[in-house]
Amino acid sequence: MNVHHHSLWPPPDNANCHSRVLAGAVEMNTPFIALCPEITRSNALTLTDWLEDEAVTRYLSDSRNVSRMIEQVLGRVQLPILTHLFNQGGRFFMACDQHDVPVGFVRLVKTGSNCEMVLVIGNRDNWGRKLGASAIREGMKLAFFEMRAEKLIANIHPDNVRSLNAFLRSGFVPHSETPTIKSLVMESARYLRLLRESPAVHVADIHITEVDKARLRRLVDLEPGSEIFELEHEIERAVVVDPRKVAEDVVTMNSRALLKVDDEEREVVLVYPEDADDHAGKLSVFSGIGTAILGYKEGDTFNWRMPNRTCHIRIGKVLYQPEAAGHYHL
Incomplete structure (x- = not known):
């Protein structure tokens, strides 16, 4: 696909700074990039x-x-x-x-x-x-x-x-x-x-509770730097639901879930950053997989880019969800 105005390669000092760049074909079969x-x-x-x-x-x-x-x-x-x-x-x-x-x-x-x-x-x-x-x-x-x-x-x-x-x-x-x-x-x-x-085609909806969104929004606003922009994006695109009406198979904050990450099965708890403990399987929502699973439900499968590779993630089962158990204070 062709989009232009700045060069692919940085121009030398005496080059025309308004040189234009190509845009080739855009459309393709697999909807993941x-x-x-x-x-x-x-x-x-x-x-x-x-x-x-x-x-x-x-x-x-x-x-x-x-x-x-x-x-x-x-x-x-x-x-x-x-x-x-x-x-x-x-x-x-x-x-x-x-x-x-x-x-x-x-x-x-x-x-x-x-x-x-x-x-x-x-x-x-x-x-x-x-x-x-x-x-x-x-x-x-x-x-x-x-x-x-x-x-x-x-x-x-x-x-x-x-x-x-x-x-x-x-x-x-x-x-x-x-x-x-x-x-x-x-x-x-x-x-x-x-x-x-207008959710994108081929991108699954995710759901977060009103309480979780408010808490996460405050954390994102306080976090310096751009490392958690993926989390901010997920918060903004999520369907927001009443904590008492969220489906019990959705991964909410403090939920425990069985995942399959590529070929590895993992049992994890999705927690706020201050409660993270990798050895206990408590994943911060700021982490790559933590951000990835927020709001997805049992049976959902998707690709997610980690720092060095793309992972295929499947939500196998939500073993515990605070809202389903009536634990709205978590």
Whole structure:
């Protein structure tokens, strides 16, 4: 898919700072994408392969030598991790599927209170398989919850119909147009409203109680930094229910549940951070799996990105739920 205005590769000091980037095809079959911030040498080589494909670079308006530039850097810099090089002037993420295979990239460039998204699906084999919508969702989550943008902008070539449709279906609205660029925008208030009112296709609803939401909201507001933006996102998208009416098979705070994480069965209790004890199976809601299971119910299965890999999680059984037991004080 093609979205442009900032380069894939940070330009040299004397380069045109308004060079534009490609947006390839957006839609793909598996609706799961994780945005991985670590960029390895292998990732960089994959990028050069994508950029050698004329179909991928059809709407790329910055230097046609980007691939060669990356190869030259790989020759000069003998490091296994190149994240710092790709994050100059913005934040760069590899877009990976549920098997942790890179299928594209997302770049977010913040200027003032606004942020611009560049999204590219690099391998033509993945075009038309509905991964683009998931990549857009993940980019919006980062832009609004972690980077605290007020507006998210996508600049797309008018002929790039696939990309235009993907962003429009994701809730972006037209902002401006020139013969070479259509600018689409998503404002923070609209994003939050759509998150609550129009759940994404293929993403399961989660439920939290009014009491849990209030407590978690206070904790999130007090927590410095951006490490818990995933939890904030889950709180905002959740269906809020009366504690006395929540289904007894939903994982609420202080629930004990039997999980299957990949091939490992685990019995855990979902707790507030001050009660966490890994040895006792008490998982903080701030932890990766803790955030992941909040609000899901028995039988739900889903993929969740941990720091170094994507996990497949299944809620096997809710063994204890405070609300079902009438323990509303927990």
